[in-house]
Amino acid sequence: MSAHHSHDHEHDHGPQPTSLTLYSPAGVLLKAAVLRRAAKRLAAHGFEVHIDEAALLKHQRFSGDDEARLEALHRVARSGTSIAMAARGGYGLTRLLDRIDYRLLHQSTERGMRWVGHSDCTVLQLAMLAHHKSVSYAGPMGAFDFGGDAVDEVTEACFLEAMRGELEAVGFRTEAGFDGLDVKGSLWGGNLWMVTSLLGTPHMPKVKGGILFLEDVNEHPYRIERNLLHLHQAGVLDAQKAIVLGRFTEYKKSPNDRGYALKSAVEHIRSVTRTPVLTGLPFGHVPTKVTLPVGAKAQLVVQGRDVLIAW
Structure with a gap:
């Protein structure tokens, strides 16, 4: 790892709260309230939560057209957020696979950013692994895991420990x-x-x-x-x-x-x-x-x- 990268790592682990961005790379989110509830719950754990500007877009069954979702993915990668959590899965990332800037995503992981999700996110995570051996996280998503009536304790504890680098x-x-x-x-x-x-x-x-x-x-x-x-x-x-x-x-x-x-x-x-x-x-x-x-x-x-x- 270059000196520049290790300096970035030191900077990331300062006293400021860990930033977490909720974004929608795939299926449409029908209820905004679910994502807001997820954001509130995650904020209660000390995360500085941002909801990406395109997270609630709707185009057919997708959270925005392909262009909007591709831009969102790249925008989140450039944002410097500590954690990028997909709002939900569904279907949509397969449409983007040939056009994603995997180098940009890899650079974000090199700076310590953690991409989290499951379901449709599998294709993104495996493509990141295929192109640059980037590590990402199969784990919870905003709407399903943090936006419902209750949050599963094991899911929550596992996720928090993994994000703090404590889960081994x-x-x-x-x-x-x-x-x-x-x-x-x-x-x-x-x-x-x-x-x-x-x-x-x-x-x-x-x-x-x-x-x-x-x-x-x-x-x-x-x-x-x-x-x-x-x-x-x-x-x-x-x-x-x-x-x-x-x-x-x-x-x-x-x-x-x-x-x-x-x-x-x-x-x-x-x-x-x-x-x-x-x-x-x-x-x-x-x-x-x-x-x-x-x-x-x-x-x-x-x-x-x-x-x-x-x-």
């Missing part, structure tokens, strides 16, 4: 059968559908020997299995040291299932890849979610049924 590991319980597993590699992943959508594009990180975490929402188990098989057949699953599945929620069962369930999908994937596939990570489109550094070097250790991912 997360622990959870998994199924029996993985005792003694101990692997190291780059931690990466996010929303399964989003990860798969990057295959064959320049925005897909080429991670070998990594720890891949995945989650999804509104996807039937057979669609989850098909996406996992797509990753497997593309060589991605076998190239990892471990695959960690988060929460797969809000799907409807079909009369055609006849006993086929999410468990069946996971069992099938385990039968085709040589990489251990663990379940139980508290992450996904659910109130309780951990904050994970995407692109950080990590270690995954299993003792009995207890898993620890440390970085």
Whole structure:
């Protein structure tokens, strides 16, 4: 790191409150009150909160047209804010991937800026990793996690610790059968559908020997299995040291299932890849979610049924 950058770091850790910007890179935010509530709650934790000027724009199902959202992304990167938190996901970042100034985003992370979000943000986080090995954070978003009726305590505590640089590991319980597993590699992943959508594009990180975490929402188990098989057949699953599945929620069962369930999908994937596939990570489109550094070097250790991912 150059002397200039280390000086910036010293400057960032002064007594002033940490600045946090809420911006909308993807789906439209239907109620402004939700974002204002999120801003108020985050401010109560001592953040100096800014709502980006384009955060409440509406264009079809998007938070502003492509141009406005691209400008917002670059504006936030240049703003010098400490934390850039997406207001919500939805769909929209895929439209921008070929036009994003990844060098600008990388420079912001070099200055200590933390980009946080999940869902549609997965494609942004993985593209940042693919282009410049920039580290970002899979974690909560403004509207869903901080703008609702209540804030999940685990989600909040994890996020605050991660942003202060204090969070060094997360622990959870998994199924029996993985005792003694101990692997190291780059931690990466996010929303399964989003990860798969990057295959064959320049925005897909080429991670070998990594720890891949995945989650999804509104996807039937057979669609989850098909996406996992797509990753497997593309060589991605076998190239990892471990695959960690988060929460797969809000799907409807079909009369055609006849006993086929999410468990069946996971069992099938385990039968085709040589990489251990663990379940139980508290992450996904659910109130309780951990904050994970995407692109950080990590270690995954299993003792009995207890898993620890440390970085």
